Amino acid sequence: MESIRLLKDEEAKRKEDEINEIYGTNNSWHAFDIIKGVIGEPSFKAALRVILERADNAEPPEIYRDIWGLPGVSGLLTLNLDGFAEKAHRRVRPLEDIAVFTGKDASDYVHIVNRRKPFIANLHGIHQSARSWVFTRSDLKNLISDQGYCQFVKYIIADRAIVFLGISADDVAAGGFLQELAEQGIDLGQHFWITDRRDSAANRWANKAGVQIVRYEPNVDSEGKSDHSTVLSDIIKDLREFVSKDQKAPVVIPQIDNLDYLPSQKELLMLDDEDEIRKRLAGYAKSIIEKNGGTTDSLEYRSFLKNYSRAIHQAWHVKNWEPSNIFYGYSVVDQISSGSFSSVWKVVDESGSAFAAKIIQIDNLEKGPQLDSFRRGVQSLRFLSNADVPGNARYVVAHEIPTSIIMDFIEGDNLNEIVKSRNFKFWMDGIKIILSVANHLVHSHNLPQGVLHRDIRPTNIMVPYFYYNESDISRLECSKHDVVLLNYDMSWHLKARGVTITGNIEEAGYYPPEQVADINNEQSRSALVDSYGLGMSLFYACTGCTPPTGGGNAADWSDILKQKIRRDPSVRWQSAHERVRRLILTSTSPEQKNRPTVRQIAAELEQLVDVVEGRWQGISPDFWAEEILYRSVEADYESNSFSTVFTRELRAGRTISIKGDIQGRSVAVSFENVATEATNRSGIDRLWTEKLRSAKDILSSNEWEIKKSTGYSGMTIILEASIETSKIHSNLDRVVRTLKRALDQVRLD
Known part of the structure; x- marks a missing residue:
């Protein structure tokens, strides 16, 4: 003014x-x-800088820390310019490498998000860069018309579950793309809007965009001021501490006509048609179940089981010869497997199409855990089939009498058998098969019901097209590494309650400690149980060895991995086996909290497939960093928990460390050499200074950038340099040779 x-x-x-x-x-x-x-623009920018720079010395609100404290949060999109999101991340996750970028640069970071790396997207800019600001209508118009930005936001919406918090999700800047994509008929998954708004406009928009509203009431003090922060912190705390206590898996109600009258057991058993006996029992059972609120826990149903026990036993009688070879209209061809829990039969319908009939053993009919687990498996498979999740045997129909499910019959071998085949090569086949399993689990975990398999092991991983020739694979539009997961009897989901059967004791190494100790505890109902099974299946695919009974708890587990997983000379990416070994080690950690999610495992496997097959463009900097170190030192080295920093102590006082910098899209090397008691001190200052200068010249003349921290002082050499990943891609051998030459100059005693 x-x-x-x-x-x-x-x-x-x-x-x-x-x-x-x-x-x-x-x-x-x-x-x-x-x-x-x-x-005017100059005064406008100057005034905003004065206001925004106040955030430099301010602590981020507690709500930001609460958000980063949620283990499932992998990224944050903010419309604020204050930098609080990044500050809070450094406080809560100090060791996690994270990409931070603005909305105008978002198109350059799609590859980071695609690799499931953690990120902060400052969609409307950061206060230090006026070029990045989005304040006016013209700024917003330019941003949302930018094709790269649109691609980034649409990818996030389609790939992640988004929770809108503290902003108006119906604002064009925040959630405008949601409605646009929903109107195109694209399945966007589940998104949520935590808000105190209760107006009809908010409801209409949420319905159109497919966003679920989670409402809260702010606290209001005596002066009428609203406090949102306290309530939102409580909501996040509830999310962090939430334990599912939802409904028990429902009774399997068949698609069959109700039968209100059933003749006596004696009359029923006089029928020649065994399948007719089965259908009448099922129809009458359905009538009782529906009359009693959908449960089999009623007195009437228990009386039915008792009074018709012989006929019910007859209903369980299935063979592949007449007259016992008809099962609900399907012809029984052969028995595929049989165990203490269930038997599986190959059946065909009238058209000759093959299906699998899985029937719980009759001894388990009155065993709560077994019956509960079977029903839950049926429900899980139904969820997956309804959502068209790839990699599962499609659910067809299920019955209570006998307790059974009809599903697609999957031809082919399982991973346990395929690994033993001469046609199987881990780097060509195994890694892709496990990636297919991981992608299936990502889909199932991301369903609204959050379906967990909890029994991932090679015998449950079918690879139906592995032996198909290329022409058949092309005709069927499939991949030889596509998988189908079997046996959801140990599965769990958000609408589950009750107890679960234990796993196969002969394959105990595939089950994590929390599942072996008590399969019905809360930790065993975590998605990280599947991470463990996935890691152990990767171990089997890589080595052909069954995991030890103690699994990740075995005292020599790390040594076993080092012994069994060695470099394959045919693989050009020389450190690939180290990435696999470390991925198995972290995935099978006895401490559940230390395991990566299946999404993170999938991201790592995707990059491994790329590097092994020579697709090196767009590879994450941490991959480049490890490969350079592996080729440079040709000896063991250590990695941090995020596989972003790699260190080798060459001797006491001499250390090389190399880091992949996601933010800078570069690889940074740090070398330190400290004189020891055995070092010849004569002329050391002149000699070491000259050698350091020579190392710097070698690096700088080959596109390395020398850092200001490089120098010699107090009989200590510090050499720090970085190189952009774009300069490594086609010159990897030269980059490694240059680094080795430079290090040779400063490896002084």
Whole structure:
């Protein structure tokens, strides 16, 4: 306003009228347009800098720390320019490498998100860079019309579950793409909007965009001021501590007509048609179940089981010869397997199409855990089939009498058998098969019901097209590494309650400690149980060895991995086996909290497939960092828990460390050499200074950037340099040779 008063009266009056327009608009974009127009762009930027720079010395609100404290949060999109999201991340996850970028640069970071790396997207900019700001309508229009930005946001929406918090999700800037994609008929998964809004406009938008509203009431003090932070912190705390206590798996109600009357057991058993006996029992059972609220726990149903026990036993009688070879209209071809829990039969319908009939053993009919687990498996398979999740045997129908399920019959061998085949090569086949399993689990975990398999092992991983020739694979539009997961009897989901059967004791190494100790505890109902089974299946695919009974708890587990997983000379990416070994080690950690999610495992496997097959463009910097170190030192080295920093202590006082910098898209090397008691001190200052200068010249003349921290002082050499990943891709051998030459200069005793 001071600058306006210096203008001529007419001009000042016009400017004041424009400023007054702000009080008549609820549109902040328009308000900033007015301010910018009145005071001019230079003054507009200067004024905003003064305001925004206050955030430099401010601590982020506690809500930001609460958000990063949630283990499932892998990224944060913010419309604020204050940098609080990044500050809070450093406080809560100090060791996690994270990509931070603005909305205008988002298109350059799609590969980071695609690799499931953690990120912060400052969609409307950061206060240090006026170029990145999005304040006015023209700024917003330019941003949302940018194709790269649109690609980034649409990818996030389609790939992640988004929780809108503290902003208006129906604002074009925040959630406009949701409605646009929903109108195109794209399945966006589940997104949520935590808000105190209760107006009909918010409801209409949420319905159109497919966003679920989670409402709360802010606290209001005696002066009428609303406190949102406390309530939101409580909500996040509830999310962090939530334990599922939902409904028990429902009874399997068959698609069969109700039967209100059933003749006596004696009359029933006189029927020649065994399948007719089965159908009548099922129809009558269905009638009782529905009459009693969908449960089999009623007195009437228990009486039915008792009074018709012989007939029910007859209903369980299935053979592949007449007259016992008809099962609910399907012809029984052969028995595929049989165990203490269930038997599986190959059946065909009238058209000759093959299906699998899985029937619980009759001894388990009155055993709660077994019956509960079977029903839950049926429900899980139904969830997966309804959502068209790839990699499962499609659910067809299920019955209570006998307790059974009909599903697609999967031809082919399982992973346990395929690994023993001469046609199987781990780097060509095994890694892709496990990636297919991981992708299936990502899909199932991301369903609204959150389906967990909890029994991932090679015998449950079918690879139906592995032996198909290329022409058949092309015709069927499939991959030889596609998988189908079997046996959901140990599965769990958000709408589950009760107890679960234990696993196959002969394959105990595939089960994590929390599942072996007590399969019904809360930890065993975590998605990280599947991470463990996936890691052990990767171990089997890589080595052909069954995991030891103690699994990741075995005292020599790390040594076993080092012994069994060695470099394959045919693989050009020389450190690939180290990545696999470390991925198995972390995935099978006895401490559940230390395991990666299946999404993170999938991301690592995707990159491994790329590097092994020579697709090196766009590879994450941490992969480049490890490969350079592996080729440079040709000896064991250590990795941090995130596989982003790799260190080798060459001797006491001499250390090389190399880091993949996601943010800078570069690889940074740090070398330190400290004189020891055995070092010849004669002329050391001159000699070591000259050698350091020589090392710097070698690096800088080959596109390495020397850091300011490089220098010699107090009989210590510090050499730090970095190189952009774009310069490594086609010159890896030269980059390694250059680094080795430079290190040879400063490896002084």
